[in-house]
Amino acid sequence: MADHSVAVAPANQRTTPMLEVTDLEVVLPAGAVVDRVSFTVPAGRTTGLIGESGSGKTMTAMAVVGLLPDTASASGEVRWKAQDLLVAPERRRRQVRGREIGVVFQDPSAALNPIQTVGRQVGEILRRDGLPRTQVRARVLELLARVGLPEPERQADSYPHEMSGGMRQRVMIAIALAGQPELVIADEPTTALDVTTQARILALLADLREREGLAMILVSHDLRVMAHVADEVVVMYAGRVAEQGPARAVLDRPYHPYTRALAANVPAVTSRTAIAEPLPGAPASPFDRPSGCPFHPRCPMARDRCVTEVPALREITEAGAGPGRFSACHFAEEVS
Amino acid sequence: MMLTFLLRRLAIGLFTIWGVLTAVFLIVRIAPGDQATVALGPDATPEQIAELRHTLGLDQPVLVQYLNFLGDAVRGDFGQSYRYGRPAMEAVLERFPATVTLTLAATVIAIVVGIVLGVVAGHRPGSLVDRTTSAATLGLQALPPFWVGIMLILVLALWLRLLPSAGGGDLEHLILPAVTLSIPFTALVGRITRSGVAETMSEAFVRTARSKGLTEREVLTGHVLKNSLVPVVTVVGLQVGTLLGGAVVIETVFAWPGLGNLLVGAVGNRDYAVVQAATVLIAVCVIGLNLAADLAYARLDPRIRLEARR
Ligand SMILES: Nc1ncnc2c1ncn2[C@@H]1O[C@H](COP(=O)(O)OP(=O)(O)OP(=O)(O)O)[C@@H](O)[C@H]1O
Ligand code: SF4
Ligand SMILES: [Mg+2]
Numbered sequence: 001m002a003d004h005s006v007a008v009a010p011a012n013q014r015t016t017p018m019l020e021v022t023d024l025e026v027v028l029p030a031g032a033v034v035d036r037v038s039f040t041v042p043a044g045r046t047t048g049l050i051g052e053s054g055s056g057k058t059m060t061a062m063a064v065v066g067l068l069p070d071t072a073s074a075s076g077e078v079r080w081k082a083q084d085l086l087v088a089p090e091r092r093r094r095q096v097r098g099r100e101i102g103v104v105f106q107d108p109s110a111a112l113n114p115i116q117t118v119g120r121q122v123g124e125i126l127r128r129d130g131l132p133r134t135q136v137r138a139r140v141l142e143l144l145a146r147v148g149l150p151e152p153e154r155q156a157d158s159y160p161h162e163m164s165g166g167m168r169q170r171v172m173i174a175i176a177l178a179g180q181p182e183l184v185i186a187d188e189p190t191t192a193l194d195v196t197t198q199a200r201i202l203a204l205l206a207d208l209r210e211r212e213g214l215a216m217i218l219v220s221h222d223l224r225v226m227a228h229v230a231d232e233v234v235v236m237y238a239g240r241v242a243e244q245g246p247a248r249a250v251l252d253r254p255y256h257p258y259t260r261a262l263a264a265n266v267p268a269v270t271s272r273t274a275i276a277e278p279l280p281g282a283p284a285s286p287f288d289r290p291s292g293c294p295f296h297p298r299c300p301m302a303r304d305r306c307v308t309e310v311p312a313l314r315e316i317t318e319a320g321a322g323p324g325r326f327s328a329c330h331f332a333e334e335v336s
Numbered sequence: 337m338m339l340t341f342l343l344r345r346l347a348i349g350l351f352t353i354w355g356v357l358t359a360v361f362l363i364v365r366i367a368p369g370d371q372a373t374v375a376l377g378p379d380a381t382p383e384q385i386a387e388l389r390h391t392l393g394l395d396q397p398v399l400v401q402y403l404n405f406l407g408d409a410v411r412g413d414f415g416q417s418y419r420y421g422r423p424a425m426e427a428v429l430e431r432f433p434a435t436v437t438l439t440l441a442a443t444v445i446a447i448v449v450g451i452v453l454g455v456v457a458g459h460r461p462g463s464l465v466d467r468t469t470s471a472a473t474l475g476l477q478a479l480p481p482f483w484v485g486i487m488l489i490l491v492l493a494l495w496l497r498l499l500p501s502a503g504g505g506d507l508e509h510l511i512l513p514a515v516t517l518s519i520p521f522t523a524l525v526g527r528i529t530r531s532g533v534a535e536t537m538s539e540a541f542v543r544t545a546r547s548k549g550l551t552e553r554e555v556l557t558g559h560v561l562k563n564s565l566v567p568v569v570t571v572v573g574l575q576v577g578t579l580l581g582g583a584v585v586i587e588t589v590f591a592w593p594g595l596g597n598l599l600v601g602a603v604g605n606r607d608y609a610v611v612q613a614a615t616v617l618i619a620v621c622v623i624g625l626n627l628a629a630d631l632a633y634a635r636l637d638p639r640i641r642l643e644a645r646r
Contacts, residue, residue: 062543067547070460094549094550095549097547097548098547099549102547103544105547110539110541111544112541112544113545113563116559121544124545124558125548175548176547178548179549
């Protein structure tokens with residue numbers, strides 16, 4: 001994807017991204033789970049990754065911080081502050097983790113160490129970096145208060161299993177913030193929570209973004225979450241980008257039938273479950289992609305060409321599309 | 337509460353000890369040859385035997401004998417060793433430190449070497465290091481300890497002349513029997529640590545630890561190890577008892593002057609008082625060790641502490 005926008009609008013500072021992922025590919029023994037995904041995160045902005053379960057969102061996000069499973073290998077480029085993290089020395093990659101890029105994991109119950117107090121886990125990175133004990137404690141209490149945990153003094157000494165799901169997620173966020181990162185990767189930060197708690201956690205993330213200028217990669221399969229928080233979205237299907245562009249524009253006027261189907265399936269706000277009704281048909285496995293357009297077996301617009309020819313991700317330039325719209329559909333202009 | 341949990345464990349332990357005492361009492365009654373006959377030898381007159389039977393209380397009803405036995409046992413009195421001509425418990429306790437030393441040395445070797453091997457192997461399950469270590473520990477666990485002991489004596493003591501083959505007291509004499517005794521236990525600790533570490537490595541919180549920019553070593557020592565140790569502690573607690581039993585065999589191979597040597601001799605001589613005292617002492621130790629393992633287990637994992645409250 002040739003990015004001309006930098007040359008066209010040099011005056012706009014936001015077009016110089018802090019993180020620039022180019023042609024990222026993640027390969028597992030069973031095959032490529034992430035296939036040529038590119039996106040950027042400008043300082044202070046939020047880029048969302050959206051798609052059904054198994055579409056490669058977590059793998060994409062983990063590749064950025066080098067937290068892929070042992071069996072996975074990543075190629076392409078992850079340019080962070082003018083350095084490609086994929087080829088950076090391990091020392092530098094460790095330094096980035098936690099201190100420059102923090103991570104909030106998908107399931108806070110599993111992501112917290114069950115036998116360490118919450119305070120110890122939040123303070124670990126500070127203690128490791130040589131902050132004196134008393135100062136670590138003070139910082140931990142400050143962090144816990146900042147993520148909205150009541151009674152930080154008491155909570156710091158309790159164990160994860162003594163807390164509710166929402167509180168654990170707040171702890172997880174406190175851990176991610178402890179090293180004062182500039183970018184936070186939040187992998188489905190609300191999926192494991194009930195609807196009320198979801199709203200509170202989202203409000204917290206939005207608040208951190210507004211007040212502290214944190215940049216974020218937000219992974220979710222919930223469009224409502226995206227609409228609230230993301231500036232840009234990347235819609236993934238079977239490990240590939242189906243569509244990407246400015247969040248509002250993509251959701252208001254999709255250029256890919258898959259995005260349109262996701263948008264049509266958003267549950268009512270009153271719904272008890274946060275997870276959208278599954279689309280008809282099973283999601284394509286990245287290990288066994290259908291020929292041509294991977295979405296064709298489920299696409300209501302599919303034609304012969306879709307079965308034989310892989311659609312390239314291309315910029316949509318038709319009048320009224322707005323800037324920065326990309327779609328991997330042969331017939332993108334006919335979608336809306 | 338922790339206290340009720342403890343009390344329950346303690347009650348179970350006491351009950352088990354009572355069972356052991358009863359068994360020990362019964363076995364001596366069932367064993368061929370009256371204690372008095374055995375003690376006095378084939379040349380004794382019937383009068384002498386009858387007199388000793390009376391002194392030992394063997395002419396009283398079994399129930400009375402049993403109650404007397406229990407009463408004495410609680411005070412640590414298992415009667416006279418006819419062979420050593422002094423209280424059996426005294427003879428047993430004199431040999432006990434040597435056995436404890438041997439068992440402890442083997443335990444320390446097994447814990448240190450086993451945990452290191454287990455962590456190295458379990459860190460990357462399925463790797464070459466893992467497969468090599470696993471095969472080696474499996475092999476070691478299968479070897480009969482006394483055979484290993486004899487091989488070690490042949491190679492290190494008789495052939496290379498690095499260490500003494502038999503005798504006791506000092507560190508030099510301790511090394512071979514302790515290593516021999518520790519081998520199957522080292523292999524066991526290694527395998528249990530390995531499976532615990534391998535399982536913990538796949539937990540999501542390990543990735544959280546990595547997301548803090550920790551080195552692999554910090555991840556292992558700070559997060560993985562303690563989470564994998566619960567089964568290791570349990571096994572160590574349970575197996576130290578078995579090890580105490582294993583020491584009996586190893587002691588005779590290396591002529592280590594411990595309880596095992598004494599016990600084997602006592603069985604051969606039908607010195608029942610010593611057999612009883614030694615057996616009960618070993619049982620009390622095993623039960624005490626299991627209780628300690630339960631405690632350590634609960635301390636390691638706060639979730640168990642919580643469960644204990646129910
Ligand atoms: N540790 C792993 N080892 C091997 N394959 C994996 C592993 N984790 C995930 N996968 C596979 O990789 C593919 C992409 O998974 P990924 O977790 O990135 O999806 P996701 O979009 O985050 O889905 P979800 O919404 O369920 O979290 C899936 O097919 C999954 O089965
Ligand atoms: S390329 Fe064809 S199958 Fe794929 S989304 Fe577009 S219309 Fe549907
Ligand atoms: Mg995921």
